[in-house]
Amino acid sequence: MKVWIDQELCTGDGLCEELCPSMFVLADDGLAYVKEGDAVRNDPGGRDGLVAVPDDLADEVQEAADQCAGECIFIEA
Numbered sequence: 311m312k313v314w315i316d317q318e319l320c321t322g323d324g325l326c327e328e329l330c331p332s333m334f335v336l337a338d339d340g341l342a343y344v345k346e347g348d349a350v351r352n353d354p355g356g357r358d359g360l361v362a363v364p365d366d367l368a369d370e371v372q373e374a375a376d377q378c379a380g381e382c383i384f385i386e387a
Contacts, residue, residue: 312386313371314351314360317341319382326378330370333363334383342382360386 313333315326320341326334327342335345343352344361351359363371363385375383 311363311368311371312360313344313363313375314357314384314386315342315344315355316357316382316384317343317355319380321380321382323379326374326383329374329377330367333361333367333371334374357384 315334322336322340322342324336324342327336333345334342335350337343337350337352343350343355344359345351346361351361372385375385
């Protein structure tokens with residue numbers, strides 16, 4: 311499972327970070343990005359910020375995608 315965020319759709323409400331802070335973070339620009347360990351995938355973001363999801367975080371990432379107000383979190387197999 312892999313995940314990325316489309317920043318053009320992000321509403322910046324931070325629910326993803328609240329639900330799964332190990333994988334998501336709101337940056338200084340007010341938009342959410344995917345994290346890979348301690349690295350924020352914000353340069354570039356979007357589809358190029360695709361990150362593999364550790365198995366133990368899969369349920370949290372799925373919940374964040376399901377609850378996302380902007381529907382900007384995309385999960386790929």
